[in-house]
Each structure stands twice: as C-alpha cells, then as structure tokens.
Amino acid sequence: MKLDFSGLESSAPLYGGNNGLLCDGFSDAPSFDLPVTSDFDGFQKNSIQMVKPAKGTTTLAFIFKEGVMVAADSRASMGGYISSQSVKKIIEINPYMLGTMAGGAADCQFWHRNLGIKCRLHELANKRRISVTGASKLLANILYSYRGMGLSVGTMIAGWDEKGPGLYYVDSEGGRLKGTKFSVGSGSPYAYGVLDSGYKYDMTIDEAAELARRAIYHATFRDGASGGVASVYHVGPTGWTKLSGDDVGELHYSYYPVEPAIVEQEMTEAIVA
Amino acid sequence: MECVFGMVGKGFALVVADTSAVNSILVHKSNEDKIMVLDSHKLMGASGEAGDRAQFTEYVQKNVALYQYRNGIPLTTKAAANFMRGELATALRKNPYMVNIVLAGHDKETGPSLYFIDYIATLHKVDKAAFGYGSYFALSMMDRHYHPNMTVDEAVKLADQCIEEIRSRLVVAPQNFVIKIVDKDGAREHSWRRTTKD
Numbered sequence: 001m002k003l004d005f006s007g008l009e010s011s012a013p014l015y016g017g018n019n020g021l022l023c024d025g026f027s028d029a030p031s032f033d034l035p036v037t038s039d040f041d042g043f044q045k046n047s048i049q050m051v052k053p054a055k056g057t058t059t060l061a062f063i064f065k066e067g068v069m070v071a072a073d074s075r076a077s078m079g080g081y082i083s084s085q086s087v088k089k090i091i092e093i094n095p096y097m098l099g100t101m102a103g104g105a106a107d108c109q110f111w112h113r114n115l116g117i118k119c120r121l122h123e124l125a126n127k128r129r130i131s132v133t134g135a136s137k138l139l140a141n142i143l144y145s146y147r148g149m150g151l152s153v154g155t156m157i158a159g160w161d162e163k164g165p166g167l168y169y170v171d172s173e174g175g176r177l178k179g180t181k182f183s184v185g186s187g188s189p190y191a192y193g194v195l196d197s198g199y200k201y202d203m204t205i206d207e208a209a210e211l212a213r214r215a216i217y218h219a220t221f222r223d224g225a226s227g228g229v230a231s232v233y234h235v236g237p238t239g240w241t242k243l244s245g246d247d248v249g250e251l252h253y254s255y256y257p258v259e260p261a262i263v264e265q266e267m268t269e270a271i272v273a
Numbered sequence: 274m275e276c277v278f279g280m281v282g283k284g285f286a287l288v289v290a291d292t293s294a295v296n297s298i299l300v301h302k303s304n305e306d307k308i309m310v311l312d313s314h315k316l317m318g319a320s321g322e323a324g325d326r327a328q329f330t331e332y333v334q335k336n337v338a339l340y341q342y343r344n345g346i347p348l349t350t351k352a353a354a355n356f357m358r359g360e361l362a363t364a365l366r367k368n369p370y371m372v373n374i375v376l377a378g379h380d381k382e383t384g385p386s387l388y389f390i391d392y393i394a395t396l397h398k399v400d401k402a403a404f405g406y407g408s409y410f411a412l413s414m415m416d417r418h419y420h421p422n423m424t425v426d427e428a429v430k431l432a433d434q435c436i437e438e439i440r441s442r443l444v445v446a447p448q449n450f451v452i453k454i455v456d457k458d459g460a461r462e463h464s465w466r467r468t469t470k471d
Contacts, residue, residue, distance in 0.1 A: 140324075140327075141328075143324075144324045144328055147324060169301060171296075171323075173322065173323055173324050174322070174323060174324015174325065174327075174328065175294075175296075175323030175324050175327070176323075176324075176327060177294050177301055177302050177305065179301070179302050182301060188299060189298070189299060192299070
C-alpha cells in the first residue's frame, strides 16, 4: 500500500525513466512503502492520538485599519516537559504573506514551505501575485486530501493582496474560514478574552501591537503549554515587518511591577542577656 | 450544535441555518454562511464536518454549473438532488462525506420543492425538513403549525418561532441565524436573526 504524494508534485515530471512506447509520458506519483505492522489501522490511530493534544501554543491574528497584526508565543512542550522556549511560530511564506504554526511543528513548517513554493510558481506562471484567498485555498485543499491521516495543522494565513488585508484560518480537518479575528491553540480561549474586549477597527499600529502582545501575555500566564517570547508581526501594503519579540516573564513585571510591601512590624534581634 | 431547517410555501421555499463555526468549545466565527446558492434558483443548506461541508458543496456547485455550460439548460432541482445523493452514495463505503443537506429549489414547470439529503445518502422529497440538535425543536414546531401554501410572512413567522424555541431550549444554542428564500424570481438572502454583532 502506498501513500499518494500528488500534492507534492511540481508541474514538471521528475523522472524521465518511465518514458517508453507503452507509457504516456507521465511518471508515477512519488511514494514510499508504509511500515510493516500486523495492525496498520491501530498504528495509524495511535500516531494520530500521539499528535492530537499537541496544539500547545497560542497564536492570534486580526485585521484592523492599518493591515493585519499577527502574534504568537514560542514554547514547545511534550506533555509536561518544555522542549524549547524559542520556537519560531510565525512562518514567512513570502514577503507579503505570513502563516502561523499550531499543532505539529514539522507539518506546519513543511506545508507552509510547500505553499510558498506553489505561490511563487503561481506568480511566475500568471505574472501577478497570488491572492490570500487563493493561497489559503491551495493549502486547505492539500490538507483536506490528507484528512484522517494524522496531520496536525492549525494555521492562519495572513497577507496583503490587491483587495487589501486578508486573513484565513485553515486546519488539518479540512476547515477553512475567512474572518477578521482568530486565535488558535491551547491558549486561544484566554487570548480571545483579551482580544475581544480591547479590539477596535480604528487602531494605530502601536495600539494594535500592544493589544496583540497583551493577549499573548495573558494566554501564556494562564496556559502551561504557552510561554517563551511573544512575537508580534505587522502585515501592511508593502509586506510584513517584525515589530517586537518580548520575553513574557519580563512583560509580566513591566505590566505588574512589584510594589515594595509596607512592613508592619520589623523583627529585631532578641537581646541575649 | 448546528441547525439547518427548511419548508415549502406557496410558490417559494425557505431555508434557515445557524451561522456559527465552532471548534470544540470555541466559537471561531458567528457569521459563517452555510446556505450556498447553487445556481440562480437553488439553495443548499449544509451542516456537518467543517472540511467536508465546504468541499462537497463547492464540488456540487461547480458540477451543476458545468452541466449548464455543457447543455445550455440548468438542472432541475430533482436532478440536482439525485446527483448529490449519487455522489454521497458512491463515496459512502470508501471515504464518506459527513454532510447533511437541505436542498430548496424552484422550477418553472413544477414550482417550489424541498429535498432532505442525509450523510448516508438518504433522499426524500419533503415539505419540511430539519437537521442537527435544532431539529428536535424545529420539527415538532413545524409539524404543529405548518400548513400547505403558506405565504412568505407566515413561513418567516414560523421560522422565527422555531429559532426562538431553539434559542430558549437548546443548551448551547447558536448565536445567529440566516434565512434564505427561493422563488420564481431566484434565490436570495432574506434576512438575519442576530444576537451578536461580528
């Protein structure tokens, strides 16, 4: 049994070896043999279960007057162990489009890179940039075709195209939603609370960045699987720029500085007779 | 938690759907339009798994359009319903689509019609249909108050009663609903019933 990798194919055939009189010139889809087990369905189910709880992260993105604000934490956890505090969860697909990572790191990185390739090919073939709608649809169709096979991807595609700012949520169950405000990951309910209460369409870039940073901070405060550094990016008409990357521990003390406590009674040395 | 229901009136058919896009306990969006305009005189309200819903309904929409380009005439509602059921049935024992559909259409010769299409490829031509947890409340409301040849106002009033019942009795009721209508002048959005602004 072989998996179908037609989603990975580039348009040019990779091998010429199969061309012959009997062949119509199309090479086989690249594939590899699956592991030999007595219970393949159980193996597949177990690998899906292993990946499922792994959306331990907080990412958010929202559209406002000046473009799209994208923010994420940087912690990677495996159960109770923090494996890294410095994971890049905002992936630069191309100079005017960003993707966020939640779920399996390898899945997100690989498929975003693949999406970047497809976007560039579209640009070369059509002499114009691909829209955010088109890019998100490409990714959603690929993820839909791998549905049920254990991919774990919860991503937002944010960009600026001819129609202005665009934001889509795409996940490995095949869902794709167009919207103005999303948060994905285990810390997302906490982030939504801060985001919803502070959101206004008319914000300056600085105000929006502060809202995004604050929402990530509050999510990392309450969610054990989120932490590290709160990165904030802005996507404007000329592309994306990284605005800040602040350690959430330091953010905590800048938002809630330690007041010196009023001492009611000082202890004094006991007088030894 | 998704609610889709519909009914046939005098010269028109109505489809009502909730507009929430939910992921376990999180509401990602509360203005997601789940009633697709299949062609000028057909409406398709769909509920089910996220990816399947969008992919299957778009697949059907494009195939219906292709038929019209190839043959110069649009499909009848009955033909579209049978096409959909055939696709669901073929996929059922390989890679099933988990989508439930209420198809409403208006044909010049036969007037308005409503079809109930299940995720296991059941097909029924009906006067009223409902899917989801909301169906427990909407079906009995419609059974009680529906009568053939209702006017648009009567049907919308019945739809409102169903929505009120869902809102008050369903434990996690959807926030907003959209009502769409199809009659001899075509398929169009009728109105929204909102409790939240998005």
